[in-house]
Amino acid sequence: MVLTLEPTLSADAQESLVAQLRELRFKVTPVRTQRAAYLVALGPKDVDIRRIGALPGVLDVHQVSDDYQLVSRKWRVRPTVIDLGDDLRLGEGTLSVVAGPCSIESEAQMEAVMQHLVQSGVRLMRGGVFKPRSSPYSFRGLGLDGLRDFYRLARQYGLRIVTEVMQVSQVEEMLDYVDVFQVGARNTQNFNLLDALGQVDKPVLLKRGVSGTVEELLHSAEYIFSGGNEHIILCERGIRTFETASRNTLDLNAVPILKEKTHLPVFVDPSHGIGIREHVPPLALAAVMAGADGILYETAPVPERAASDGQQTLDFAESARLVEALQRTYLLRRQLAEDGLV
Amino acid sequence: MVLTLEPTLSADAQESLVAQLRELRFKVTPVRTQRAAYLVALGPKDVDIRRIGALPGVLDVHQVSDDYQLVSRKWRVRPTVIDLGDDLRLGEGTLSVVAGPCSIESEAQMEAVMQHLVQSGVRLMRGGVFKPRSSPYSFRGLGLDGLRDFYRLARQYGLRIVTEVMQVSQVEEMLDYVDVFQVGARNTQNFNLLDALGQVDKPVLLKRGVSGTVEELLHSAEYIFSGGNEHIILCERGIRTFETASRNTLDLNAVPILKEKTHLPVFVDPSHGIGIREHVPPLALAAVMAGADGILYETAPVPERAASDGQQTLDFAESARLVEALQRTYLLRRQLAEDGLV
Amino acid sequence: MVLTLEPTLSADAQESLVAQLRELRFKVTPVRTQRAAYLVALGPKDVDIRRIGALPGVLDVHQVSDDYQLVSRKWRVRPTVIDLGDDLRLGEGTLSVVAGPCSIESEAQMEAVMQHLVQSGVRLMRGGVFKPRSSPYSFRGLGLDGLRDFYRLARQYGLRIVTEVMQVSQVEEMLDYVDVFQVGARNTQNFNLLDALGQVDKPVLLKRGVSGTVEELLHSAEYIFSGGNEHIILCERGIRTFETASRNTLDLNAVPILKEKTHLPVFVDPSHGIGIREHVPPLALAAVMAGADGILYETAPVPERAASDGQQTLDFAESARLVEALQRTYLLRRQLAEDGLV
Amino acid sequence: MVLTLEPTLSADAQESLVAQLRELRFKVTPVRTQRAAYLVALGPKDVDIRRIGALPGVLDVHQVSDDYQLVSRKWRVRPTVIDLGDDLRLGEGTLSVVAGPCSIESEAQMEAVMQHLVQSGVRLMRGGVFKPRSSPYSFRGLGLDGLRDFYRLARQYGLRIVTEVMQVSQVEEMLDYVDVFQVGARNTQNFNLLDALGQVDKPVLLKRGVSGTVEELLHSAEYIFSGGNEHIILCERGIRTFETASRNTLDLNAVPILKEKTHLPVFVDPSHGIGIREHVPPLALAAVMAGADGILYETAPVPERAASDGQQTLDFAESARLVEALQRTYLLRRQLAEDGLV
Known part of the structure; x- marks a missing residue:
């Protein structure tokens, strides 16, 4: 209740x-x-x-019959829309596009991406400075200094940034330099981190766990909301299955299911969802038709030379084409909705 | 080679x-x-x-570097298009819609569906007379007699039919009464059945196994082709994962991956893929944007009273809306392709 | 009921x-x-x-509250024991060992295995003459002729044989040359085959599906029993998961769960369950402690040269050691049971 | 290298x-x-x-050909044995038993368990004071105060304790009150936590992730070792699969595979691995035959009234029987090894 x-x-x-x-x-x-x-x-x-x-x-x-409460659509029927100012809103009624490199690597790289995003009309940039890596010997990101540069440059270009936070102590340190905190798929059930993010007034993009159920994702969002922060975006990014032809199995079923169960915005990350560069665009468009409120994908100046995730990263030409295709696909979805067909 | x-x-x-x-x-x-x-x-x-x-x-x-050979796109680059006559073609360049009940139950049921399909411009009807059921005590279909009626009525309505074959001995018995043989997800690796279907000149719609990989699906198609029948359609229908919020996990990643690896048409069955009636349409549209050449879904006069799969079956109003939405979505995909965006 | x-x-x-x-x-x-x-x-x-x-x-x-009925322990509490004659019984109260090559390849190969089994005190030999293979170009077994030789030689050595049947038409052909029919993991839900095996009076060893649940396995056994044959052995052989360090994931949880739910004997196949030769013995012993009534494993004269599955096949020295270790482990399990500890 | x-x-x-x-x-x-x-x-x-x-x-x-280095058996062939003092060693050559409640709830509960453990000859007690829970509204443990009581009482009873740490800031706080830190299945890839545990001189029991591969578990251990702490125990505790008959799928394949790949001790937690009280003992014994160096299981005075995990918790009578059965099973494994059979 x-x-x-x-x-x-x-x-x-x-x-x-x-x-x-x-x-x-x-x-x-x-x-x-x-x-x-x-x-x-x-x-x-x-x-x-x-x-x-x-x-x-x-x-x-x-009364809310679900185990989760505050994130349930049984309580709040109206979709949550998160206002970032400057006419930038995330949630139902708009299609958000978040693009950028897997890892922030240098000023030159950031500026190249930013110019591309501004030209393409993308207003949100993703990029990691704290990188969770399976091996301790891999590149683990530029850290807080990198974040400060990222934030400063983004402001110059009029962009908002989405970037991953990995542990409680970073929440405070990062607070002044992020627009949207991202919680990665390995931290979806890092409950202390969720608690900490409940106590700040910055939106949180919460990725589904690598093998997390839809139900668990909603419970994790409930941690953040019940902690005091109701600006939460859920993000499907592929789950772990037996299939090895793709990096993960993008579960687009989760999109309409989540939209039915919760009032929170639902984004999709096709880059991690399939993990194969040339197949990212069709999956991104599919996600829009499945009902996604936003698309998060990776783009970099020279994907082949990216410090991480190059095999699933678009170059700028591909990215520009995708942005246009996304907008036209979203337009169709709205028309179909207006015509009562979906 | x-x-x-x-x-x-x-x-x-x-x-x-x-x-x-x-x-x-x-x-x-x-x-x-x-x-x-x-x-x-x-x-x-x-x-x-x-x-x-x-x-x-x-x-x-x-030379074909894949383990499968005849179904590989490394050998045959041009997509396979299957001509059913009367200007009805399956494969790239068109979007096929196959709709109908899970099980054929009665003449009245069939005629109701057929009228709906004709009105909606759908030319292919699905419907099972041999039903694979987990329990021996469940309804197992009307059998061969039901098939004969199904075929006869379909001809009257100008429809082609797609229906499941479960064992070798049925291939011969069914041959004169089917337009397209369907191999169900439990029989994707029933190699004797695949061998037998290689020896007849009717197209085969081969569903991906419940836990079958993309690679295994291609090998199973190779059985049919190498047996002598190259009119094969592959069909993604959801795989088994840990997620219980949906009946299966529809793997739309498989669509662009299959389209890259094989010249065969790729269909998608969102009804089994998600298993929740109200979410079938968005997944069907998503499948089109992912690149599907055809969509297979379940519709029946009164889904609530269907002998099987009612929870994932559309009524005729929903079905008619879906058909229109599918056509408009496919049109967009073609335009995006013409404009060089996908 | x-x-x-x-x-x-x-x-x-x-x-x-x-x-x-x-x-x-x-x-x-x-x-x-x-x-x-x-x-x-x-x-x-x-x-x-x-x-x-x-x-x-x-x-x-x-009354039986399970969906399956005849195979349920809620109806028949006493374990089913299958008597093969000559004091050879399968089921609770004994530990059956079934060993032999993946594929029957030649008389020389069979005789070598038979001598080894007789020397080791193993009375049941496995070996396939119809081989389900992912690719149509792989070796598919010696067929019925091979089976006749296999059966004849086995009789000479006083051995009983367990061999896979793949399709309905083979049931009749094989009937006089098998002691136990095996249904492979790709055919666990080949319902027509299960129906046909319900109509013969030879025991059936039914393997769990590659991605089959325990519940589905019991339903498939119900097909055979309700068809008229109650001599059924269930066999856990590893399921498909995300883990790639082993061929399958042997699910020993299934052993006590099955023993609780059904009166049928439960065997375990560690060869397919892990797929790595040197690790087969510890998993075989683990299966015994988990409560298995029988162990099925692969052994061949020269595993490295086997036509199939060589990487998971024991040589005779390894096999002989395993047989002794199995017997001693089973002895301990019986003693622990007698002492009220398990 | x-x-x-x-x-x-x-x-x-x-x-x-x-x-x-x-x-x-x-x-x-x-x-x-x-x-x-x-x-x-x-x-x-x-x-x-x-x-x-x-x-x-x-x-x-x-030279170490694996991606992980310090935890690889290719570098260090001799098994790592962790000495806790007082003749208590963890690792190859002994079978460690770690038992206790899921959650520490009260002094009375702790003392009851401790008396039982001392009587049964168990020297290591598990029990959580920081509980990761899917829902924010569930009981989340007694926290640091509970830990101090736990540690103090354990010392009185001559027991060592294993307890879960959930975040970086707790490492320092808990340090004086734990004998072995436990990293739970949701934190296996909480890399900051692993880094922090690399900097303290207390052993770490690292559980495999809910959907973590064997390879990822080894990489996570490499984080701890390369951070400066080589006293690491790996623990298999069941993975997430499609099977719903058990809470998780205990992957005993992982035991011999890990023992081959790493010199670190390998424990098994059958309580989480199967999640069904009456089936915990057979799986525990199976784990011993698979090669486990230690068994971790849940026991409490009245499992039905436990604050968490009651359905998989043994009462003291069951626990005492299990301890005896474990010792006899381990004795057999040693004898089989001495006789060259495993």
Whole structure:
């Protein structure tokens, strides 16, 4: 059960409300986000919800049959749209494109990508400075210094940046230099990191775990929301299966399933999802038709020379063509929706 | 190595050619299909291919580095298009739509579906009379009698039918009453069945195994082709993974990968691929953007009362909307291709 | 619900019994096996079972909450033991060892293996004459002629043979030359083949599907039992997962789970289960401690030169050591059971 | 390539050695652990290794063809044995038993378990105070206070403790109150945590990831070793597959494969591996025959009332029987090894 509280509710009044719910044998978690204050109350199913709704300070209340609560569409039907300012919104009603290299490598590389993105009308750039690598001997990113340069340059080009955070201590350090925190597929269930990201006011792009279920992804998002941050984007990026012809198996089933279960925006990363450069564009377009609110892909000046993930990275010509194809595909999806066909 | 033989080559001349290749330590498999005669020669890699090409009776010869040979695009670059007559072609350059119930249940059911398909402009109908079921106590289909009725009615409505064959002895019995044989996901590696289907002149729609790799699917197609039948359609229908939010995990990665590796048409079955009725349409459209040459889905008069698979079956209103959306999506894909964007 | 019928029940009396059950809205499947006659009745759960048990001709009756019925331990608590004569029994209370080459290749090969088995005290030999192969160009076995030789030689050496049947038409052809039919992992859901094996009086060793669940394996066994043959052995042989360090992932969890769910014997094939020769013995011993009733493994005179599966085949020295280790391990398991420790 | 350095080598001499290797185009990582100092040098394969071995300060040098280096058995053939003092050693040559509750809940619970363990001759106790939970609303453990109590009581009972660390900041906090750090299956690729654990002198029990490969597990161990801590135990605990009859699929194939590839001890956790209480013992015994150096399982006073994992937790009677069965099974394995049978 999720209770939205009246914005003017005093701390004392809230405490008294919590106490009443606990008397009714509910386990109560108070949540205060950028947008509002809520109580998540888990417990008896047989309580008359109108009685709860009539308690002083309660704006509205919803029973949620899912195990997760705040991220469920059973509670909040209207899609969450995240406003980054300057008319840049993420979520239903728009198709976001996030592009850039796997790893930030140098100023020259960043500027080349930024010029390409600006020319192509892409406003969000991805790029990692902390790189999770299977082997300790691989390139592990430029770190915080690289991030500061990345952020500074992005501002010059009018771009917003999405970049991966790997551990709790980085959240604070990175805070002033990111627009959107990315949680990678190996950290989807790093619960301490999710807790920490619940406490900051920057959007979080949360990737699905390498072998994470849709249900687990929603639970992980619930960590962030219940921690106090409701600006969350979910991202399908391929799961691990027996198939070895592709790097991962992009699970586009997850897109309409997630859109039904949650009000959060759903993005897709076809670069990791298939892992084969020439097949990234068709999968990106497929993701749009499956209902994705955004596409995240890798592009770099010379993919063959990238420090990581070169085999799944587009060059700028391919990237520019993809951006145009994405826009036309999204336009079709909107028209089909307007015509009542999807 | 695949050798295409001159159409006029005599049996004696072919035998002599085979003998020469065996002397060069090749293992030779002679293949005669509806279209042409070939030799598949496996063995030494260091033979000068021009020398082979110059042998009498050889029209052309290609080295094929894949383990499969006849289905490989390394040998035959031009896509295979299967002509069913009456201007009905399956394969690249068109988008085929195959729709119908999971199981054929009655004349009334069939006629209702047929009227809907004709109205919607769909020319191919699916429907099973032999149903593979996990439990021996489930409905196992109407059998051969049902097939005869199915075929007769389809002819009246001007429809072609696609229906599943489960065992060798059925191939002969069904032959006069099918337009396209379907091999189900549990029989993708039923090699005796594939052998038998290699010996008839009816197209075969070969579904990917529940846990079959792309590579295994191509090998299974090679069985049919090398048996003498080159009219094969491959069909992605979802694979088994750890995810339980959907019935299977539709692997759209397989579409561009297959299109690159083989000249055969590639269809997609989103009904089995996701197994959730309301999510079938977005996945069908996604499949088109991923590059599918055809879409196979389930529709029935009253899905809730279908003898099998009702939870993933569209009603006619949903089906009609999907057909229109598929056509518009395919049109966009063609335009993007013409504009050099995909 | 499973009803065991009185052995002396006439056909008329049985028909009348079936009619009464149908009146009670049960779907009834009559089953007659080597051992007894049964009725499987599916339908209403609220019928008083004592009333059914009191019907004339009913020896006993059990409600079975599983979807499968005849193979369930909820109906038959006592383990099924299959008697091959000459004091050779398969099932609980003994540890069966089945060893031999992947493929039967020649008389010399067979005789070498047979001598080794006799010396080691192994009484069951495996070996394939019909080989399911991913590629049509691979060696596909010696066929029926090879089987006749295999059977004749085995008789001379006092051995029983286990060999794979791949299609319905082979069942009849092979019947006089096999002691135990094997159904391979690609045919676990070849329902027509299971039906056909239900109609013969030879035991069937049914392998789990490459990606088959425990539940599906039990359903497939139900096909054979309900067809009329209750001499079935289940065999775990490794499933397909994301792990590539081994050929398959041997699922020893399946052993105690199957032993709990069914009265049928459970064997394990560690050769396919791990696919790495030097690691077959520890997995074989592990299978015994997990509760297996039998072990099936591959051995050949010169594994390196075997026509198939050489990389997972033991030589005779390794095989002899394994047989001794298996016996000592099984002895320990029995002692632990006697001492109430497992 | 791994170089073991002379213990007396000065910092200056080591630097000069590193410089020489870099001149030969090696990427060099200096490593100093509890036991020795090493250089990991990656790069050219064509350098004469004798030339490297002859450099001043080099005790020995080995080429390692694996991607991981320090954990590879190709470099260090002798198994790593970890000495906890008081004659308690973990690794080859002994069978370690680690038992205890999933979560530490109270002093009464801890003392009950401890008495049981002491009586059964078990010297290592597991128990979590930081619990990774899918949902933020689940019980998340008693935290640091609980750990201090756990450690204090364990000392009174003469037990060593194994407990999970979830994030970098806990490493320092927990250091004085743990005997062995456990890294859970969701943190196997939490590289920052692995880095941090490389910097402390306490053994680490590293669980395999839920969908982690054997190769990835070894790479993660390499993080810890190359960070400076070579006291690492690997632990197989079941992987995620399509099978839903068990919680996970215990992959005992991994045991002999890991024992071949690495010199580190290999433990098995059958409780998580199968997740069904009554089937934990047979899988534990199977793990011993597969070659495990230790078994980790869950036991609690009243499993039905445990705060987490009750369905896979043994009561004390079951646990006592298992300990005896484990010892007798391990004894057999040693005898078989002495007799040259495994």
